[in-house]
Amino acid sequence: MIANDDDILRQAEAWTRAGRGVALATVVETWGSAPRPVGSHLVIDGEGDFLGSVSGGCVEGAVISEALDVIAGGEPKMLEFGVADDTAWRVGLSCGGRIKVYVERIDA
Amino acid sequence: MKLEHLAILNEERAARRAVVLVTDLETGAQRVVREAQADSDPAAELIEARLRSGKSGPAEIEGRAHFLTVQTPPVKIVVVGAVHISQAFAPMAKLAGFDCVIVDPRTAFASPERFPGVPVFAEWPDEALPRIGLDGYTAFVALTHDPKIDDPALDAALRAGCFYIGALGSKKTHARRVERLTDAGFTEADIARIHAPVGLDIGAVSPAEIGVAILAEIIGVLRRERRRRA
Numbered sequence: 479m480i481a482n483d484d485d486i487l488r489q490a491e492a493w494t495r496a497g498r499g500v501a502l503a504t505v506v507e508t509w510g511s512a513p514r515p516v517g518s519h520l521v522i523d524g525e526g527d528f529l530g531s532v533s534g535g536c537v538e539g540a541v542i543s544e545a546l547d548v549i550a551g552g553e554p555k556m557l558e559f560g561v562a563d564d565t566a567w568r569v570g571l572s573c574g575g576r577i578k579v580y581v582e583r584i585d586a
Numbered sequence: 587m588k589l590e591h592l593a594i595l596n597e598e599r600a601a602r603r604a605v606v607l608v609t610d611l612e613t614g615a616q617r618v619v620r621e622a623q624a625d626s627d628p629a630a631e632l633i634e635a636r637l638r639s640g641k642s643g644p645a646e647i648e649g650r651a652h653f654l655t656v657q658t659p660p661v662k663i664v665v666v667g668a669v670h671i672s673q674a675f676a677p678m679a680k681l682a683g684f685d686c687v688i689v690d691p692r693t694a695f696a697s698p699e700r701f702p703g704v705p706v707f708a709e710w711p712d713e714a715l716p717r718i719g720l721d722g723y724t725a726f727v728a729l730t731h732d733p734k735i736d737d738p739a740l741d742a743a744l745r746a747g748c749f750y751i752g753a754l755g756s757k758k759t760h761a762r763r764v765e766r767l768t769d770a771g772f773t774e775a776d777i778a779r780i781h782a783p784v785g786l787d788i789g790a791v792s793p794a795e796i797g798v799a800i801l802a803e804i805i806g807v808l809r810r811e812r813r814r815r816a
Contacts, residue, residue, distance in 0.1 A: 482683050484599055484660055491592050502587060506611070506653045507644060517642025517655060554614045580611065580653060586589045 483519055486530040490521040490584055499524035500584040501545035505532045509560070510575035524549050532579050533559070545581050554582040587616060594618045595657055602659035602721060604640075606633050611651045659723040660685060661808060664748075666711055666739040667729030668695035671754070675727075675797035676704040682801060684725075689714045691735060711739035720746035725804045727784065728753040737766060744776050750807045752784035752800060781807075 493500045503520040505512070513534035520530040520538065522545040532541055537559045548555055560576030591607065595618065598605040604621040608629065624633045632645045633654065640658045644651065663679050665672050668690035679686040680703070687705045690696040696708035707714035720726060726743035728736040731754050740763075743751045755763065760782040767777050785799030786806070 482660070483657070487592065487599070487657075488596055491589070491596050494589050494592070502592075504642075504653070504655060515641075516644075556611065580609070582587050582609075582614065584587050584589055584592055 483517075483530070486519045486521050489529050493521070493523050493527075494584045494586050497586075499549035501548045501581055502584060503532055503541050503545060503557075503579050503581045505577055506556075506580045507578040508575060509577075512575035512577045514577075520545075522546070522549075533577060537577070537579075541579055541581065548581045548583050552583050552585070554580065556580055591616055591618050594620075599657055599659060602719070602723060604637050604656070604658045606636060606657070607655040608633070608647070609653045609655065610647075611653055613650075659721075661723055661725065661749075662687070662718075663725045663727065663804065664689065664715070664718055664720060664743075665727045665729060666690065666735060667727075667731075667754070668692070668697075668700060668706060668708075669729050670793040671729055671796050671800075673700055674792075674794035675800060676701055678794075678797055678801050680704070682805070684804075687718055689718070689739070690730065711735065711742060715739060715742045720748055722747050722749055724748045725750035725808070726752070727800060727804075729784075731755045731759055733763070733766065737763070737770075740767065740780065741770065741772075744772060744779065750781065750804050751779055752781040752803065754784045755782060757783065 490500055490502055501522045505514055505516050505518045508516055514532055518532055520528055520532045520541060522528045522542050526542055528542055531538060544555055544557055557579045595605055598620060606619045607616060608619060609616045619627050619633055621637060624630055624637060627633055629647045636654045636656045640656060642656045643654060645654050661684050663684045663686045666689045668688050672688055676686045688701055689707045689711055691710040693708045696706050698706055720743055726748040728740055730736050740753060764777055781803060785796055786803045788799050790796045790799040
């Protein structure tokens with residue numbers, strides 16, 4: 479079954495209650511053709527387990543590695559991805575859109 | 587985000603109530619606003635507009651960039667009639683991310699074997715619907731074209747304010763249904779909320795095609811009309 483936002487936030491709560499470090503990533507802005515709408519969530523734990531998506535798989539890897547920093551440091555981060563990004567060859571959106579992703583830690 | 591805020595979001599979703607998480611993107615400060623308290627929040631207007639559209643999005647509050655995460659309850663589809671169309675419709679609805687339940691008092695139709703993985707209530711709508719719970723996040727489809735079964739269910743769906751109401755039947759069948767609902771005290775505006783003939787007009791023939799037409803119509807009302815209203 480494909481995870482919906484309901485499953486994702488429940489998983490975030492369950493992981494946090496189980497004592498894992500957890501970060502929640504949310505798509506807060508999109509420009510042009512973006513694969514996932516504003517409000518889409520990705521939840522990540524300290525081991526790099528994740529559920530949900532913020533793009534069609536294009537930038538999840540980068541979001542997860544940033545999320546690990548957020549879990550460790552506790553400060554929320556705003557990430558921006560797009561073709562104009564100088565790392566586009568690695569984590570750009572092939573559809574040509576741009577997205578902004580807010581990553582925050584869940585504090586137990 | 588504080589765990590307690592996350593817990594409220596999950597609680598409200600489980601109770602099928604809408605809620606908005608307000609995040610100050612500059613300071614990281616957050617608050618959770620339940621639907622019932624939206625009008626007393628300092629950002630009431632922005633929050634209420636978001637609740638109407640059901641969409642998350644950015645907002646400027648007190649000169650600072652904020653993000654409003656909108657959580658509306660998951661959409662549920664209640665189908666009265668465990669018929670051939672429902673057998674094709676239920677798995678499609680599930681795949682599209684909707685919870686779907688089937689109600690039909692005729693036990694020969696409403697068997698779990700005919701609907702694997704779908705909750706089936708082999709009961710009259712009067713018994714089953716109060717337990718299932720119809721609300722503004724429910725789409726309701728009547729497919730038996732037997733007035734004994736469909737009519738009481740349509741009555742309940744109209745009163746509950748289901749966001750989509752559809753009923754199978756030819757123009758003639760529907761005309762008779764309109765007469766009965768009018769006699770039961772429903773206004774013209776109430777009755778106009780019923781999509782009949784049910785489903786988008788795509789010339790659907792087979793039960794599965796009719797299922798596609800109904801599902802597409804539900805999605806259209808959910809995504810397009812609601813957005814237009816906001």
